[in-house]
Amino acid sequence: MESAINEPLKQSTSQANKQLNRSREKWSRTWPLHLMLLPAAIATFIFAYVPMSGLIMAFQDFKPYDGMLGSKFIGMEHFRFMFEYPDSKQVIWNTLIISGLKIVFGLIVPFVFAILLNEVRKMLFKRVVQTLVYLPHFISWVILGAILTDMLGSEGVVNQVLNGLGIGAIPWLMEGDWFRFTVVVSDIWQNFGFNTIVFLAALSGVNPSLYEAAEVDGATRWKQTIHITMPAMIPIAVVVGTLSLGNILNGGFDQIFNLYNSLVYDKGDIIDTFVYRTAILNGQYSFGTAVGLFKSLIGLILIVFSYRLAFKYAGYRIF
Amino acid sequence: MKKLLSILIVLSMALAIAACSGSNNGNKPANTGGNTGGDDAAPSNAAAEEGFKDGKYTTPVTLSTVWGLNQNGSVFKEGETIEDNVHTRLIKERLGIDIKYDWVVTNTNDAYKTKLRLMLSSGEEMPDVVVYRGDLETVNMLIDSGQFMPVGDLVDQYANETYKAGLDLDPTIWLPITRDGGKMALPILDYAYNADHVMWIREDWLEKLNLKAPATIDEMETVMDAFVKGDPDGDGSANTLGLATGFKNGFSNWMTDIGFVFGAFGTMPGQWNLSADGKLEHGSINPAAKQALGKLKEWLDKGYISQDSALLDESTGAELFTKGKAGIVFGPNWLPAWPFPDLLNNVPGAKYKAYPVPAGPDGKIGSAGGNPPANGYVFINKNSEHPEAILHYYNWFFDHMANPQPGSEFEKGFAEGYDYATLPDGSITADIAKYPELFPGLKDQTAPPLYYTLTYEGARIPTLYAETHVKLAGGAEPATPYEKQEFNTRLKENTDAMKVVMDQQDIRMKNYYMGPLTETMQSKNELLNKLLNETFSKIIYGQQPVDAFDAMVGNWKKSGGEQIKMEVNEWYNSVK
Amino acid sequence: MYHKSAGYRTFSVFNYLLLTLICVSCILPLIHILAVSFSASSPANANLVGLWPIGFNWDAYAKTLNNDNFHNAMLVGVERTLLGTAVGMALMILAGYALSKDNGMFRSRSVYTWYFLFTMLFSGGIVPAYMLIRNLDLMNTIWALVLPGAVNVFNMVLLMNFFRAVPKELEEASLIDGAGQFRTLWSIYLPISMPALATISLFTMVTHWNSWFDGLLYITDYRKYPLSTFLQTIIVQQDFNKINPDINELKNISQRTVKSAQIFIGTLPILIVYPFLQRFFVKGIILGAVKE
Incomplete structure (x- = not known):
């Protein structure tokens, strides 16, 4: 309630600020900044914006031999097809669940891992750990899929252990809910080491004297973690988290494609695997493009939304 | 460096815009009616025929194509490439056909298919022949592109008896590539019953x-x-x-x-x-x-x-x-x-x-089982100057390589020092590990020029494999070079299995x-x-x-x- | 001192233990792959190899390393990675620095930010990208591999965030001293941001080193493939659905060992680079301490 009352006030002050800012920006001060941005802006224009013309295919019945200009326009036909497709609700839902879990835990796990690693005083141990956990990132899912299928199969190592413990075998890849679990965990496992690096970089920017001062004040290590370590990483965590929202409808094609099977279609089929089967295999580029466009739009909306949220309530610009 | 780079980028941007607009205008497909032509469209055969005498083009003709290097055909002798090797030289010498590769990609993760599809999508000019082995969707895209001609008349006119006989074994071989009565590609024949x-x-x-x-x-x-x-x-x-x-x-x-x-x-x-x-x-x-x-x-x-x-x-x-x-x-x-x-x-x-x-x-x-013995297709560009050249080429392999008779030129293999070598006692070997000096310019593996060919394995007579093994399973002595090769390289279990397949043909x-x-x-x-x-x-x-x-x-x-x-x-x- | 307290000690023991366990989980699959790569092909193909090679041999490595194109591919791979990282970092540092300025001082930054962010989400797909490279006449050149991915928006935004964390007083002091923006970036921001630069360089290098599909598309001469593309092409996929395999072909199929060997051949250079870059994380701390 309180925030709702304060809102108009906040808005008006921020508007006032904006006006002030506008008068303050001077070409004489900012031209070097514009110049610095120029090369990247041009490269982006050529290699990202020019090819974006291909998005036109989403509204066409694209035939390779007619080309992008010659193909027939069919308006929103592909989008209609997508939403009327009997399976699409289930597939979108699967994607949201799998991808949502990956985003949340994909952020939390490296964050916590970086904190744990920060508590390690033995430099050699720290480095070895850092290097080893970063390795799985480099194994492709073709290989990893084969290894996992093997390990998680009915007679794989994992189920042998579970059987030995009297728990009984678990259908990791052959039952829908377990499949989602397996997919999320193995994805986190593959990437947390790599994603930790960026947090470690943030931590190495922390001035050691802060910890020393805190210690003199008698703060416990836990308090230091909360008040020094975590604040140093949060801005990066917010950025990484927000940007990954753009991927909310990418469930991880390579992984799912290499792990799924007809027993888990109902809970494991995601948008990209679905598009692969319906469109890519048949060379129906326009349907693939239309679905891609839809995914991007949702991603954009989420990013804009969280950006505005952060700015409105915390006065913080994520980007 | 920075300065140079930005200049480069600015230049390429200008180029990009100019080139994109230019190509979009230029790439409008000029031809739309390719798949309605029927079989009556074989063009300018008279002119083409003139050049081909006694099994050879008197004035060498160029045959352009694109290529996906496959595993078998990717071993080359030192200094040789897919563009220039014993196969291309022999074809030029014997047939007067100069094979030109517009691009070559190593065919992994569907790279060849992807590049073909990109080529179609971006309106690139197709080469004289395109060979494709793989999914039917891509075959259909190639047919639908309208850039290739019906081949029925060409086959009637130029295909030799061996190829025709292979095609006639199962007339349904044409069905997947027939559009409005027009046969839109040449099937590449392979050994029948091999998948049963x-x-x-x-x-x-x-x-x-x-x-x-x-x-x-x-x-x-x-x-x-x-x-x-x-x-x-x-x-x-x-x-x-x-x-x-x-x-x-x-x-x-x-x-x-x-x-x-x-x-x-x-x-x-x-x-x-x-x-x-x-x-x-x-x-x-x-x-x-x-x-x-x-x-x-x-x-x-x-x-x-x-x-x-x-x-x-x-x-x-x-x-x-x-x-x-x-x-x-x-x-x-x-x-x-x-x-x-x-x-x-x-x-x-x-x-x-x-x-x-x-x-x-x-x-x-x-x-x-029991599907027609086609394994891949050859598409012929309808603007090709010598659409019949690929048939002369395929014929040549049927005549000389598919089932060479004892005493014929290629009974030992394609080329000495490539896929075989002759030992001092006159017998032939392909054992490169034992006789590395007989295979100069190669290591570990022999070079198989037959796999460099535009038709993947030279030419295969569909019935040959099964007939040979049924014969061998019955205890007959291998007589022809092909029979000897099969006898020497296949296990007895393999030969016996082929007999089992042929005895159960009616269950397919x-x-x-x-x-x-x-x-x-x-x-x-x-x-x-x-x-x-x-x-x-x-x-x-x-x-x-x-x-x-x-x-x-x-x-x-x-x-x-x-x-x-x-x-x-x-x-x-x-x-x- | 904190590390003397009993509670923290317990935590430390637990922490070391946990980290060790996690490491083991990460390394076991790799040991398996390593074991397969050194095994004879029959047990490997039948999936009999666990964590120790069966029928130890080097053949899988020899097959790849003896390939005529290997050395060249290695060179192209290194060239592509170095060039790509240099170009990419230059563009991203400049842009990231400019974007790290306050909205108050540099109002247009929001426009730029969204201009870049947009491209992270939307892409026109493979067909127009291919046409562009062809029309720019970049086919078969190293620039086709370097330029399209030069501005990685994700990395650029990260970099911008690291620059933002640099204390404003430093920048103001520098500007008051009469240094321009370029000078400030060069002599204040870059030295203090070594950990961030090391991180983003690593990300960029890894991306360039691992990308192989663009090599297949844009490099028309297979002798000019970078290493990652080359490694992909050592093994050619077999689609048996339609093919009647030839006996020579069948002998070459034992691929599992080669595939495994490639993971190590391809990953090793990056593994060597990483510990080297880790030094910068430590250096950053020292510099930061001095400056503040």
Whole structure:
């Protein structure tokens, strides 16, 4: 309630600020900044914006031999097809669940891992750990899929252990809910080491004297973690988290494609695997493009939304 | 550096804009009516004929193409490349054809297919010939591009008797590439019956448990039961399987096949079968499939097949056999060449043998196979100056390489020092490890120029392989170079298996639908296949009752299946 | 001192233990792959190899390393990675620095930010990208591999965030001293941001080193493939559905060992680079401490 009352006030002050800012920006001060941005802006224009013309295919019945200009326009036909497709609700839902879990835990796990690693005083141990956990990132899912299928199969190592413990075998890849679990965990496992690096970089920017001062004040290590370590990483965590929202409808094609099977279609089929089967295999580029466009739009909306949220309530610009 | 870079970028931007607008104008497809032309469109043959005398173009002609390097044809002698090697030089010398490669890509992860599709999509000019071996969707895209000509007249006019005879073996070979009566590409022939299945059994297990090879599904169950319970591998624990399976990719497979179970009840899943009333019907919704699924479920429950079958594909499923865990596997005659050597290495003393596919309760036997012997297509650009050149080329390989007679020029192989070498005593060898000095410029592997050819393996006479092996299986002495080569390189088990295949020819169930994707298939195939695969797997795994099959059939029909059936039969009536 | 307290000690023991366990879980699959790569092909193909090679041999490595094109591919791979990282870092540092300025001072930054962010989400797909490269005449040149991915927006935004964390006083002091923006970036921001630069360089290098598909598309001469593309092409996929395999072909199929060996051949250079870059994380701390 309180925030709702304060809102108009906040808005008006921020508007006032904006006006002030506008008068303050001077070409004489900012031209070097514009110049610095120029090369990247041009490269982006050529290699990202020019090819974006291909998005036109989403509204066409694209035939390779007619080309992008010659193909027939069919308006929103592909989008209609997508939403009327009997399976699409289930597939979108699967994607949201799998991808949502990956985003949340994909952020939390490296964050916590970086904190744990920060508590390690033995430099050699720290480095070895850092290097080893970063390795799985480099194994492709073709290989990893084969290894996992093997390990998680009915007679794989994992189920042998579970059987030995009297728990009984678990259908990791052959039952829908377990499949989602397996997919999320193995994805986190593959990437947390790599994603930790960026947090470690943030931590190495922390001035050691802060910890020393805190210690003199008698703060416990836990308090230091909360008040020094975590604040140093949060801005990066917010950025990484927000940007990954753009991927909310990418469930991880390579992984799912290499792990799924007809027993888990109902809970494991995601948008990209679905598009692969319906469109890519048949060379129906326009349907693939239309679905891609839809995914991007949702991603954009989420990013804009969280950006505005952060700015409105915390006065913080994520980007 | 920075300055240079920004200049470069600015320049390329200008170029990009200029080039893009330019090409968009220029790339408008000039030709639209390619697939309506029919067979009467063979152009300018008179002029072309003039240049070709005594098996050679008097003035060399250029034949442009694009190429995906495959595994076999990627070993080159030092200094040679796909563009310039013993094959290209020989063809230029003998035929007066100068092969020019517009681009070459190593064909991995579908790179060749991707590049072809990109070429079509970006309106690039197609070369004189495009060769493609792979999925029918890409074949259809190439046909639909309208850039290639009908080949019917060319074949009539230029193809030699061997090629024509191969094509005539099964006239349905033309169906997948026929549009409005026009034959839109040259089929590349391959050995027939080579994909047909036999039942491979661990002979040493049969002997050990004192069993005889099963001839029916019932007998097969007895054998599988013994394989599971009788500890055939003698390690003291019950860790063996009856049958090696892997149906991640479907229920009628090229290896680790379970299609025979369906065949035993009179249907074949995943394809269009000819039913008693003369119409085509989809094999997966035939009531017989329900019986087969019940049988497979029983086998899974009893431990005859692996609990992980739904996770395994053909290759990983076959590992169950090659590591000595399963006693039976269904697959083609050539498994002794691969992957069975792995079995012999992993399980010393293992023996295997091919048997006929077993019969079902009513005596029915069925196994997928018997499809026309086409393996890839050659597309001829309709603006090509010498559209007949590729036929002269293919003819030459049929004449000289497909089945050389003793004493002929190429009886030993393609070229000395490449795929063979002559020993001082006059005998020939391909053993590069033993005689590296006879293969200068090569290491580890011999160079197989036949695989550099535009038609992938030179030329293959469809019946030759099966006939040769049936003859050899009967105990005949190998006489021709081809027979000798097969005799020397194939295992006896392989040869015997081919005999088993040929003795069971009448059980082959071919896919009668060979047309392009129909309208409803394009929008509904994915949905229907998913429905079938999911229900099939879940029935076998007991996640759904067997009676779920009936609901699935109803669902299949009303989700577009009925419509597809109509379209398929329409097509069938039009080509019958 | 904190590390003397009993509670923290317990935590430390637990922490070391947990980290060790996690490491083991990460390394086991790799040991398996390593074991397969050194095994004889039959047990490897039948999936019999666990954590120790069966029938130890080097053949899988020899097959790749003896290939005529290997050395060249290695060179192209290194060239592509170095050039790509240099170009990419230059563009991203400049842009990231400019974007790290306050909205108050540099109002247009929001426009730029969204201009870049947009491209992270939307892409026109492979067909127009291919046409562009062809029309720019970049086919078969190293620039086709370097330029399209030069501005990685994700990395650029990260970099911007690291620059933002630099204390404003430093920048103001520098500007008051009469240094321009370029000078400030060069002599204040870059030295203090070594950990961030090391991180983003690593990300960029890894991306360039691992990308192989663009090589297949844009490099028309297979002798000019970078290493990652080359490694992909050593093994050619077999589609048996239609093919009647030839006996020579079948002998070459034992691929599992080669595939495994390639993971190590391809990953090793990056593994060597990483510990080297880790030094910068430590250096950053020292510099930061001095400056503040």
